[in-house]
Amino acid sequence: MKITDIKAEKVRIELTFPFRVAFAEINYSENLLIKVSTDEGIDGYGEAAPLPFVTGETIDSVVSVISLLRPGLIGMNPLDIEKIHELMDGCIYGNSSAKCAVDLAMYDICGKLMGQPVYKLLGGYSNRVQNDITIGIDTPEAMAEEARAHVLKDGFHILKIKAGIHVEEDIRAMHLIREAVGPKIRLRVDANQGYDTSDAIYALTEFKKVGIEAVEQCLPYWDFEGSAYVRSKVNGIRIMLDESIHNHLDAARACQGGCADILNIKLMKCGGLFRASQINSIAEAFGVNCMVGCMMETKLATTAGISLVASKKNITEADCDSFLFYADEQTGMSGGFTRENDVFTLLDAPGFGLNISF
Incomplete structure (x- = not known):
């Protein structure tokens, strides 16, 4: 061929x-x-x-x-x-x-x-994924109302909350969101490199009080040592790296340095499924779990990301939700997977199983 x-x-x-x-x-x-x-x-x-x-x-x-x-x-x-x-x-x-x-x-x-579907080629661990949904930065009150709607109307059980501009506002938002959704909903935070070391330690200490389970990319992408330091100072809340992890070498550095409890793999950051699988293998060797995140992708790349999550036991979390914020959720493509609330089920059609033609 x-x-x-x-x-x-x-x-x-x-x-x-x-x-x-x-x-x-x-x-x-x-x-x-x-x-x-x-x-x-x-x-x-x-x-x-x-x-x-x-x-x-x-x-x-x-x-x-x-x-x-x-x-x-x-x-x-x-x-x-x-x-x-x-x-x-x-x-x-x-x-x-x-x-x-x-x-x-x-x-x-x-x-x-x-x-065969791609998830079978990659490992075939499962064909079902529970996804989170992301809440962008707004007023704390608006964020809490959005969180309530995602839980009560949309059926999501895991919320990813953007933060990183104003620490005190972030803390207030987390308290209001927890009050809005109750104690059983899983919450994690993404600071998108918005904190320095002292703000990160302060914020995480406060986030822990409302049951935030993980915080993603507190510090600038280059500050691996700072991430390890923050991780050593705040117990009971998982540290995740995203923008720091572009390839398998970054993954090795993060794992060897004790910089993170979980790595966020994005296909667009690392160059696709082949490199993403390398990152996961390195993380697994160090006892570090992975999540697959997304950029603003069509249903094509979203299906690829969900296929990777489903295929690997060590990839325990999915943040492949960007298509839910589009005017056209299907982005002109049918197939790939079905969705029932926050559970995504991959089709067993060959390849990505999408109907695309151009």
Whole structure:
């Protein structure tokens, strides 16, 4: 089997309302879908969802990188995924979401060729995932009301709450949210690099009082030592790293340094399912669990992320919820998985099992 062609198509995803985090306000996302064709008539689809302040990419840079990689990829066997990653890394440093698009297309082809869903190719541990839903930064009162609605109306049992701008407001928000949803709902916080060390220790100490189970990326992405220090000072609340973890080398550094209890893997940060599986294997070797998160992705990359969660026992959490904030939840694609409240069930269709055509 050989790759014969690669085509790309830009898509713009509109959010139903602005989404605010510590370092940005997001109103829409421009992503790139790619179609990889083969000489056996099997097509695979992949996606890049660049985010400049996380991956260092824009939609235009992704288009350029795919054009750069295209001549080398044509003629390769799509089953040779490690060799394809070697080619991509040899051609250009970083550019992880562009590489992710290629990686996902290869796995989609593999699944279709073998007549198996991608989650089976990756490990096949399960086909069901319980997902969280994210609450963006707003007034504490508005955040508490949104939390109540997600629990009572939407059936979610795990909430991820954005923070990291004003510590005292964050603390007040957590108290109001806990009052709004009751004691049984699982709560975790994402500071998106918004704290310094002293603020992080103070915030986590207060968060612990309302039963926050984990706090994600308290400090700047580069401050591994600071994360280890915060972890040593606050017991009973798990420390998660996200923006710090772009590849398997970052995972090894974090685990060796005692910097985290859980790593957040994002396909767009690491370059796809192949690299994501490496990160999980390293974490598992150190007794560290993983979560799979997402950027502003269509149902294609979302299905890939959920497939990774379902396939691995060590990946215990899912934060693949961005599509729930779109004007079109399906993003023009049917299939992939079904959703009943916060439980996502993958289909057993070959590849990612999505209906896409361009």
